[in-house]
Amino acid sequence: MSRLVVVSNRVADPRKTAAGGLAVALAEFLNNTGGLWFGWSGKVVESAHGGRAGEAELHTHQAGPVKLVTLDLSREDHDAYYLGYSNGVLWPVCHYRLDLADFESSYIAGYRRVNQMFARKLAPLLKPDDVIWVHDYHLIPLGSELRALGCRQRIGFFLHVPLPPPLMFAAIPGHDWLMRGLCSYDLVGLQSEADHEHFCRYIQREAHAQDLGDGQWRVFNRTLRAGAFPIGIDVEEFNALAEGAEARELYQRMKREYSRRKLLVGVDRLDYSKGLPHRLRAFRELLQKYPDTHRSATLIQIASPSREDVTAYTDILHQLESLCGSINGNFGELDWMPVRYMHRTVARARLPGLYRASQVGLVTPLRDGMNLVAKEFVVAQDPADPGVLVLSRFAGAAEQLGEALLVNPYDSEGTAEAIHLALQMPLEERITRHQALLASCKRWDVHWWCDSFLDTLNKSQAEESGTPWLRL
Template structure:
């Protein structure tokens, strides 16, 4: 196995689930996903990606994708159920999203999660050259940093959590809370979407580990772990280029015609997940129709719900509820040839997604809790002019950056209704001001700025291995998140 100086470790390999006709591997670009976020960074950078290929059984031998080598990790049926569907997505995922759904604590799942994390760590240790940088991604692999450090103490290890990190009172519910915290803090640098997450971890490290911690560094035994917020972004230039393609422009025109060109188009694009607030959104729209404040003749909603975790019972139940509610709304308020809601439970390729972004008058992004939400950023980048409105949940990480969006509390259905009406009726000059400000922000804070910020801070974090908090100026001399690339904090 060839070794690399940069290794990315993530639950899934960045592969399209449908194989190309010639057997070649194609990069998977799901809306707002991890693979899409890292595509711009890795498409020209020699690296190795360690991850699961999504199949059950022996790992396949996979060709390179451009300059990226693929190192698959095998999972059998029991491991898929216990590690992925179980502990990662039925225990950690709901807990990390404010327990929107109750987390399930199963002792067997934990043992499988730990065993699979060890396999990922061993695979990363195998492909990393001496002194390499290893970048571990997300909650599926929270134990990998510490396991990898024991296997390869020569490595520079980063960990980035793409989802929210919960407040201490929620994290304390986890039966294996100490192991999970120590696992994550095995990294040299732990990155989060928002500063509050780093604060939460510092509090937990003090309470559970007796560590001396601050929001930017935690003294843990013989080393210091650097922490901080690095809000992930998108490849703005790539999205703008995609949106200018003739196919995308023509497809957007066709969609406007098919949807009814005079109508106001409300668009939502989500993974089918209970954290995304889809049911709250449908309730708000249904009540607007019921009260006559919105009419099918002049407004239509398009809801794209990309299939997700379909083997998990909670997700199957959510899909059934949403489909019943869409059917009820269309049955009560739709007209022949004019549904109130177009509901699409299918993946979309990037070009068709860009066309949808250009079609919408109002983009409705209202998760109950979200680490970031890159769909909101994609919508802003995809607009070729200053039209369009973004309705954005206060509880998405993107809300702290896209301050000119129409922000809303999605739990407040009445407030959501009023915000939708406000966005639909806003003056063109107001919309232009808002969109121009958000687009300017994203142009400066794009995916390249994010990666440079994180990786530069990680390179400085190697100094922490022998430092201690308050022992000198070494920690304070490191670049703060957001400063290494000249970006605003």
């Protein structure tokens, strides 16, 4: 069995469930193959050995049979690669916010420099029959940099964020170089069919790719595969969390303290892609249009801190604080506060209890690659008395979770109507919808995602060379 090598911006210990669903899903393959996980340590040093990025020291840690290898970034590299190009250019453009992109010319040089450093440091650690899986927008050119160093292993890439339409992607300076980098992989995985369509349209229009059928393309003098591999959650792991003491304690407390209320819940990172001001405006519209929600509907909105040194995030924070204050001031009573807003992170072990205590889950991003909160909300529900998921049609999850109430988050009035419908929905309909949603979450869980991606990558290699690189 070939060894699995995972490369991502950050590295997680697969033995720790708190590391998240990605680490849990990859743990089995990494453990079985004595795998390697490579990435940034998360540390920024003012000078990385004289300032030369290529001289960054590797840190190795053994996590059971898995080797974790990380490196530090210099301040200059961090600011250009991570803050500048990854989060200042790619993140806003991929989330359809060209107006927030900072196309500073020096950023792309730092982005390429760090990807070259990753390749130089990783290449000597590779074995000839390794299977390499690269993750996310920080490392798009890594495959081409590895190829330039002579690496001929199977290399797959998965993009966790949306891929914008071709014309929007073409607004990125160096977009053709980025896409050529994507096409250096043997398999490109995307979150949704819409993202997959955008990829195919781009390589056809801009690179004159030849469609070979069955997800295969001939482009830039090589053959690759591309497809949609929607990521899911670990349903069993999340159910175990729901049965834990912290989740059960919070559920009981919420049911007790809000016994006369109908709870709506939103759990998001503080990010302009999540549509939080739009959600609060829709909630205000709900209170204005439907008096029966007064002294009843309570929105608990958690906005976890995120990149607060960036001006766009500071603006959103101020908007949220202003909207929450306005709604509570205009509609609140002595014994009822319409919005409970928390600008902090809630422990993941407690979230299932909060979800289960809520009648409505609000997942209304303006654009999202997938959004796993939607799936967590579904899995956490009581099957005999489930809550209702109100979901943005612009979240990747909408392709799988069609039984949710799908909304346009830009339409405050329409979203308010959907929320009111959710609050009034009869039990029989709630159960029917929930059963279908839960079946989707179980069928396309994180293990399906991992298995299907690696199986497709393996099949691509077998078809091209007859070599079984990874036996699943």
